[in-house]
Amino acid sequence: MSSEKQKILTTDGIPLEVSLKKAEKKNKIKAFLLVCPLLLFLIITYVFPIGDMLYRSVDDRMVTNMLPKTYKAMEQWDGKDLPEEEVFEAFYLDYKKLVEEKTFGKLATQLNFEKNGFKSILKKLKRKMKKFEEGNYKEQIMEVHKRWANVEYWRALKRRAPSYTYAKYLKGIDMYENEDGNIVQVPEDRRIHKILWLRTLEVALFVTIFCFLMAYPIAHLLATLPMKYSNLLMICVLLPFWTSLLVRTASWMILLQQQGIVNDFFVMIGLVSDDNRPEMMYNKTGTYVAMTQILLPFMVLPLYSVMKTISPSLMRAGKSLGGTPFVAFWKVYFPLTIPGIGAGCLLVFILAIGYYITPALVGGASGTLISNQIAFHMKSTLDWSFASAMGLMLLAGVLAIYWVYNKLVGVDNIKLG
Amino acid sequence: MKKLSKLLLTLSFVLSITSSAFAVTVASWGGAYTESQKLGYGDPTAKKLGIEINWVDYSGGLSEVKAQQEAGAVVWDIMDVFAMDTITGCDEGIFVEFDFDKDFPAAPDGTPASKDFFTSMPSKCAVGNILYSWNYAYNSDNVKGTPKTIKDFFNTKKFPGKRAIYKSALTNLEIALAASGTKPGKGGANIYKALGTEKGVQKAMDKIKKLCTDPKGGCVFWSAGAQPPELLMSGEVVMATGWNGRFFNATVGEGAPIVQVWDAQGLDYEYFALVKGGPDEANAKKALAMMTNTEMLAGSAKYIAYAPWRKSSIEVMKAGEPWYKDGKTNMVPHMPTAPANTKNYFLVDPIFWADNGTELGEKWEAMKAGL
Numbered sequence: 001m002s003s004e005k006q007k008i009l010t011t012d013g014i015p016l017e018v019s020l021k022k023a024e025k026k027n028k029i030k031a032f033l034l035v036c037p038l039l040l041f042l043i044i045t046y047v048f049p050i051g052d053m054l055y056r057s058v059d060d061r062m063v064t065n066m067l068p069k070t071y072k073a074m075e076q077w078d079g080k081d082l083p084e085e086e087v088f089e090a091f092y093l094d095y096k097k098l099v100e101e102k103t104f105g106k107l108a109t110q111l112n113f114e115k116n117g118f119k120s121i122l123k124k125l126k127r128k129m130k131k132f133e134e135g136n137y138k139e140q141i142m143e144v145h146k147r148w149a150n151v152e153y154w155r156a157l158k159r160r161a162p163s164y165t166y167a168k169y170l171k172g173i174d175m176y177e178n179e180d181g182n183i184v185q186v187p188e189d190r191r192i193h194k195i196l197w198l199r200t201l202e203v204a205l206f207v208t209i210f211c212f213l214m215a216y217p218i219a220h221l222l223a224t225l226p227m228k229y230s231n232l233l234m235i236c237v238l239l240p241f242w243t244s245l246l247v248r249t250a251s252w253m254i255l256l257q258q259q260g261i262v263n264d265f266f267v268m269i270g271l272v273s274d275d276n277r278p279e280m281m282y283n284k285t286g287t288y289v290a291m292t293q294i295l296l297p298f299m300v301l302p303l304y305s306v307m308k309t310i311s312p313s314l315m316r317a318g319k320s321l322g323g324t325p326f327v328a329f330w331k332v333y334f335p336l337t338i339p340g341i342g343a344g345c346l347l348v349f350i351l352a353i354g355y356y357i358t359p360a361l362v363g364g365a366s367g368t369l370i371s372n373q374i375a376f377h378m379k380s381t382l383d384w385s386f387a388s389a390m391g392l393m394l395l396a397g398v399l400a401i402y403w404v405y406n407k408l409v410g411v412d413n414i415k416l417g
Numbered sequence: 418m419k420k421l422s423k424l425l426l427t428l429s430f431v432l433s434i435t436s437s438a439f440a441v442t443v444a445s446w447g448g449a450y451t452e453s454q455k456l457g458y459g460d461p462t463a464k465k466l467g468i469e470i471n472w473v474d475y476s477g478g479l480s481e482v483k484a485q486q487e488a489g490a491v492v493w494d495i496m497d498v499f500a501m502d503t504i505t506g507c508d509e510g511i512f513v514e515f516d517f518d519k520d521f522p523a524a525p526d527g528t529p530a531s532k533d534f535f536t537s538m539p540s541k542c543a544v545g546n547i548l549y550s551w552n553y554a555y556n557s558d559n560v561k562g563t564p565k566t567i568k569d570f571f572n573t574k575k576f577p578g579k580r581a582i583y584k585s586a587l588t589n590l591e592i593a594l595a596a597s598g599t600k601p602g603k604g605g606a607n608i609y610k611a612l613g614t615e616k617g618v619q620k621a622m623d624k625i626k627k628l629c630t631d632p633k634g635g636c637v638f639w640s641a642g643a644q645p646p647e648l649l650m651s652g653e654v655v656m657a658t659g660w661n662g663r664f665f666n667a668t669v670g671e672g673a674p675i676v677q678v679w680d681a682q683g684l685d686y687e688y689f690a691l692v693k694g695g696p697d698e699a700n701a702k703k704a705l706a707m708m709t710n711t712e713m714l715a716g717s718a719k720y721i722a723y724a725p726w727r728k729s730s731i732e733v734m735k736a737g738e739p740w741y742k743d744g745k746t747n748m749v750p751h752m753p754t755a756p757a758n759t760k761n762y763f764l765v766d767p768i769f770w771a772d773n774g775t776e777l778g779e780k781w782e783a784m785k786a787g788l
Contacts (some may be wrong), residue, residue, distance in 0.1 A: 105508020105509050112772065112775070113775065116772060116777075120772045190783060191783060192782045195783070195786045259651050282638070365636065365788040367638070368584075373782075380501075382479055
């Protein structure tokens with residue numbers, strides 16, 4: 001039937017369908033071109049770096065390619081006792097080539113990440129190797145330093161054999177794969193990352209809760225006060241927001257330290273005795289206080305923008321229908337503010353989880369968070385693949401929280417204004 | 418609009434010329450330290466050679482320069498780095514290797530450069546500029562008696578009150594061992610030998626832990642160099658480890674009642690390194706050779722209490738006392754290398770820390786988490 005139907009033609013004789021499609025196509029291209037800069041921007045600044053990080057965290061081809069003979073010889077080795085002569089010989093030949101090419105330093109750095117102490121024995125080997133005689137390399141190498149006779153170092157070497165590896169992720173949760181292929185925990189006195197993850201989560205969670213408890217009344221006041229007061233209050237909220245982060249952190253240090261202004265005041269009014277001043281800085285209390293104050297505007301602003309749109313007559317209607325003020329608030333007002341709460345909490349939580357300058361300055365012994373560890377490996381040890389792995393784990397954590405939030409509340413329910 | 422874009426284009430072109438060519442860029446730590454470098458030897462060298470020397474701030478580590486090299490756009494010529502970074506940077510091919518006595522001028526009396534420097538370099542890519550000290554200081558208003566030794570730092574019975582120590586393991590483990598009776602030996606060799614064993618590390622960690630959990634003691638961990646004098650002045654702690662230049666500034670510069678103790682001080686070094694493939698490598702090399710000669714190195718000590726690396730520079734300072742910029746303070750006694758200050762000291766061992774930094778760092782954090 002449709003095929004029989006006469007095709008509708010435009011004035012220039014082209015079927016309408018084709019002409020329409022053409023016009024639409026043009027529009028689509030135009031639309032695409034309009035969003036193109038943003039898309040490119042996102043790809044270049046967001047998708048590409050994250051992809052690169054992911055790749056870095058699993059890519060271990062460098063070490064594999066540097067020691068081809070060694071790893072081939074090691075295939076037969078079970079990892080129990082010291083490897084045989086042929087492994088030593090293969091390693092010697094590989095390493096000699098690296099020394100000639102002057103790239104052995106990179107290998108030393110990489111292997112030192114796997115097992116501490118590798119760097120110096122590789123360097124010592126480089127110095128002593130010039131006088132090596134042919135044959136019996138096992139003995140000659142072991143002669144250089146006693147660590148070469150320690151099977152742990154050869155196991156560490158073997159662990160770096162695969163071209164792609166998830167070892168860095170295991171390390172991020174204090175685990176490693178031992179020579180039998182089992183995933184086990186690292187020795188107790190080195191389990192640090194798990195503590196840091198939990199501490200980071202704890203700090204972020206509590207800061208979010210404190211921010212919420214403090215921001216809700218403030219936002220409510222802001223939304224309900226007459227313009228002339230609410231403007232003033234708004235400035236009070238925004239002013240610290242515009243002040244430098246370091247200045248605010250330092251001010252809290254001055255206020256809260258044991259010889260600080262707040263403690264001086266407590267002593268003056270006789271609340272505490274002079275030699276028994278409470279510690280409010282360089283511990284968790286200090287971290288919570290400073291971070292809550294710094295992140296407060298991120299909670300106040302979304303809450304305010306949502307509360308502003310709630311008509312005051314709704315509360316009045318609730319009360320006139322017989323609800324007590326609390327019931328009216330809980331049944332009518334509070335549910336309407338949930339989109340703002342969601343937005344504020346997510347915002348504060350995500351900012352708090354990656355925070356590190358403030359906890360590092362005011363946190364004392366317990367001030368190190370996972371982000372400090374990432375920065376440490378990024379800047380000091382140059383173990384970028386480990387830093388990338390931890391960064392991605394942090395990102396995955398944030399996404400997981402976002403997912404849970406989506407399941408519980410729904411992302412459509414977020415409102416920033 | 419067209420005019421504006423043309424103007425912008427020209428401007429950016431001009432800027433790119435002026436910033437890329439005819440200028441040597443040095444990355445350093447900023448603050449009073451860079452100021453001392455700029456005034457002490459940067460500007461005089463620039464004037465003598467007729468080139469421009471720009472100083473930019475960075476916060477340490479090799480990550481930035483490594484990223485620059487990976488991107489193929491190196492913007493720094495010279496970097497002011499820690500010993501550990503010169504080793505890593507040299508191994509990874511980030512820095513240029515020197516032919517030391519050929520690249521750097523001899524002392525005025527003819528001593529070759531390699532003999533004139535306080536100790537040998539940790540890598541072939543390093544040339545020393547200053548020596549500084551990790552020592553400790555106390556506020557004489559808040560301490561009864563006079564702490565004299567490293568043992569006093571850990572003695573909370575005699576000197577009750579909180580201590581400020583550096584946030585990571587570096588130098589803390591060393592002083593803990595020195596305070597538990599390990600004699601540093603030549604350059605601290607004994608300490609590092611002990612730290613090479615599980616037992617030694619445990620002993621050091623326990624000593625720190627005891628200090629921090631002691632109800633009469635307690636620890637505040639500092640991360641920025643400005644913190645220790647600040648914590649002492651506010652009375653938050655009674656003693657603090659720190660960098661001697663910062664204590665000097667608080668005492669001499671600001672008149673604070675802070676006294677430094679040099680027993681078991683850790684001598685640490687700062688180095689210059691030449692970045693491979695920097696924008697102006699030839700001029701940078703010339704500038705570096707001049708900046709690290711006897712006269713020039715002595716110049717920076719006019720502005721900050723860090724010791725020039727060259728022994729001959731100290732002689733220049735002695736002849737020119739009072740050397741400090743205020744015109745009345747003798748500088749040589751404040752140098753970490755002054756004989757009175759080096760009766761008992763250790764040299765912070767970069768190779769030890771390059772080897773064991775990560776593992777000890779993890780153990781340190783685990784210990785801190787249990788406080």
